[in-house]
Amino acid sequence: MRVVLAAASVVVLAILPMFAPWLQFVLTLAIAKGFAALGVAILLRAGLISIGHAMFFAASAYGVAFLAARGIGDFASLLVLSVVIAALTGVIVGAFLVRYRAIFFAMLNLAVSMVFYSLFAKLYGITGGSDGMAVPIPSVFGMVLSEPAFKDVLFYLSLVLMVVIGLGIHRYLDSPLGHALSAVHTNEVRLEYLGIPVWAVLLIAYVVSAALAGLGGAIAGFAIGRVVPDFAFWTASGHLVLVAVLGGIGGVPGAFIGALFLELLHTAAVTVTDAWNLIVGAALIAVIMFMPKGLYGLFAREKGAER
Amino acid sequence: MQPILEAKDLHVAFNGVKAADGVSLSIHDGEFLAIIGPNGSGKTTVLNLCTGYVRPKSGSVHLDGQDITRLAPRAIARLGVARAFQIPQLFSDQRVIDNMMLSLAAKDGLWTMMRPLETEARRAEAEALLGLVGLADDKNRISNTLPEGHRKLLDIAVALALKPRLLLLDEPTSGVSALERFPLMEALMGALRQRQITALFVEHDMDVVARYANRVLVWNAGNIMAEGHPDEVFKDQRVLQSVVGVA
Numbered sequence: 001m002r003v004v005l006a007a008a009s010v011v012v013l014a015i016l017p018m019f020a021p022w023l024q025f026v027l028t029l030a031i032a033k034g035f036a037a038l039g040v041a042i043l044l045r046a047g048l049i050s051i052g053h054a055m056f057f058a059a060s061a062y063g064v065a066f067l068a069a070r071g072i073g074d075f076a077s078l079l080v081l082s083v084v085i086a087a088l089t090g091v092i093v094g095a096f097l098v099r100y101r102a103i104f105f106a107m108l109n110l111a112v113s114m115v116f117y118s119l120f121a122k123l124y125g126i127t128g129g130s131d132g133m134a135v136p137i138p139s140v141f142g143m144v145l146s147e148p149a150f151k152d153v154l155f156y157l158s159l160v161l162m163v164v165i166g167l168g169i170h171r172y173l174d175s176p177l178g179h180a181l182s183a184v185h186t187n188e189v190r191l192e193y194l195g196i197p198v199w200a201v202l203l204i205a206y207v208v209s210a211a212l213a214g215l216g217g218a219i220a221g222f223a224i225g226r227v228v229p230d231f232a233f234w235t236a237s238g239h240l241v242l243v244a245v246l247g248g249i250g251g252v253p254g255a256f257i258g259a260l261f262l263e264l265l266h267t268a269a270v271t272v273t274d275a276w277n278l279i280v281g282a283a284l285i286a287v288i289m290f291m292p293k294g295l296y297g298l299f300a301r302e303k304g305a306e307r
Numbered sequence: 308m309q310p311i312l313e314a315k316d317l318h319v320a321f322n323g324v325k326a327a328d329g330v331s332l333s334i335h336d337g338e339f340l341a342i343i344g345p346n347g348s349g350k351t352t353v354l355n356l357c358t359g360y361v362r363p364k365s366g367s368v369h370l371d372g373q374d375i376t377r378l379a380p381r382a383i384a385r386l387g388v389a390r391a392f393q394i395p396q397l398f399s400d401q402r403v404i405d406n407m408m409l410s411l412a413a414k415d416g417l418w419t420m421m422r423p424l425e426t427e428a429r430r431a432e433a434e435a436l437l438g439l440v441g442l443a444d445d446k447n448r449i450s451n452t453l454p455e456g457h458r459k460l461l462d463i464a465v466a467l468a469l470k471p472r473l474l475l476l477d478e479p480t481s482g483v484s485a486l487e488r489f490p491l492m493e494a495l496m497g498a499l500r501q502r503q504i505t506a507l508f509v510e511h512d513m514d515v516v517a518r519y520a521n522r523v524l525v526w527n528a529g530n531i532m533a534e535g536h537p538d539e540v541f542k543d544q545r546v547l548q549s550v551v552g553v554a
């Protein structure tokens with residue numbers, strides 16, 4: 001039943017832009033942010049809040065722009081390399097941060113991300129400063145495409161990746177490693193006594209989450225056609241946490257539901273009112289107070305659990 | 308014969324309180340060693356010291372002759388020492404069966420990212436162990452909804468799932484009702500014997516100690532004040548005064 005619902009949602013997403021072409025950009029961006037929010041949600045399962053994941057989003061988007069400027073023009077290569085850049089950044093940052101918990105973890109992620117932000121903004125010669133860098137339209141398997149054609153490719157590829165990678169992450173979270181990750185939240189002492197190295201469980205999760213944020217950043221970079229330092233600004237990281245909590249961390253679809261909901265709400269709200277932030281704030285309060293499991297909680301059931 | 312676990316002259320103090328004041332003990336293969344003693348005498352502390360959770364100020368701990376004094380709990384766990392806690396240490400928002408299966412997976416397959424935690428074999432093994440401690444009916448409950456006594460039993464089952472050589476139990480029957488106490492100990496001891504697991508257990512219930520321990524250590528103020536077979540130790544006037552009178 002839930003599989004049918006999920007499949008139907010994906011089909012609806014796939015055909016929506018045929019009726020409302022302006023939606024394609026909105027949906028592409030929503031999926032991009034959904035990937036990044038999924039990264040944040042993975043860490044949230046361990047009880048760790050990162051207010052800095054926009055750094056990986058930005059690192060990868062800048063990676064695309066930088067590599068494109070150095071002559072790499074192939075879409076697939078750019079996508080893969082930029083995600084690798086984000087993952088490697090995740091290894092380095094994560095190696096330092098996974099020993100921290102609670103507010104320290106949150107603040108250190110924020111601090112590191114602001115270092116990234118400053119570097120993107122200040123290293124004018126490399127990053128273009130606050131003007132950012134252009135992301136040109138890449139070739140797709142050797143084909144040179146028009147901009148609308150590329151944006152079609154980008155959108156449908158994002159959709160496919162959402163399903164494929166979403167399933168992969170679902171399996172990860174359902175594996176012993178994924179269960180150990182949630183267990184960090186409830187009992188690190190017991191994990192240690194099971195012989196499980198908590199730091200390794202967290203580092204793997206951190207790198208996976210950085211790679212997801214990176215994938216989102218690369219897609220966003222391609223969709224927008226430009227990367228700017230604001231990609232890494234702390235409010236962008238905060239936005240990802242908001243999306244993850246709004247969508248719900250109980251399952252992989254949550255992050256994407258949250259992102260789609262917010263992007264669509266944003267699009268609808270700005271056309272009728274300038275009280276966008278008020279609406280988002282109210283939505284978030286409502287979710288936190290009445291839907292502790294997020295929007296995803298409306299669809300999901302605990303598997304065979306008796307309370 | 309070399310002991311499985313040997314602690315020598317362990318010292319540790321918390322804010323001036325000597326929780327271990329020169330403790331030496333050894334436990335041999337196949338033994339069921341009991342520790343008794345008044346509240347705050349340092350019984351839990353010695354388990355903390357032997358599993359790397361607390362570092363001694365001086366002294367050493369050896370497992371099969373290997374120095375484990377400075378190892379982390381996870382390293383000692385991987386050497387085959389499992390522990391059940393005085394206050395159960397569970398993954399409280401996960402199901403009972405998932406607690407068990409994670410423990411089983413820790414032993415054999417944690418590093419596979421793409422295979423589910425729940426497999427036929429793991430589920431069957433988890434259910435068998437839950438049956439052993441009498442939790443078969445609770446397997447699908449979220450573990451923090453269990454009554455305290457059942458949480459205690461789950462904690463023991465989780466430790467057993469690691470298939471240890473040495474099992475440390477901190478008051479396994481506290482919180483377990485008097486009626487369930489002996490059936491539990493019977494099942495537990497049977498399982499330990501069958502799996503050739505050596506056990507050290509801290510216990511307040513003298514009847515349980517008298518019935519199941521081959522040897523008992525009597526704790527007092529951070530050290531061992533008497534030691535021997537339960538029958539002899541329980542005749543000792545000093546022991547009766549300091550421990551049995553209180554407990």
Ligand SMILES: Nc1ncnc2c1ncn2[C@@H]1O[C@H](COP(=O)(O)OP(=O)(O)OP(=O)(O)O)[C@@H](O)[C@H]1O
Pocket residue numbers: 321322324325326344345346347348349350351352353393
């Ligand atoms: N981590 C710690 N920090 C500070 N003090 C501690 C710590 N662990 C133990 N103590 C103190 O050391 C002493 C011995 O404590 P321990 O828990 O080992 O006693 P116990 O014999 O297990 O008692 P009980 O029968 O109540 O479980 C107590 O005074 C306790 O307050």
Ligand SMILES: [Mg+2]
Pocket residue numbers: 350351352393477
């Ligand atoms: Mg104790």
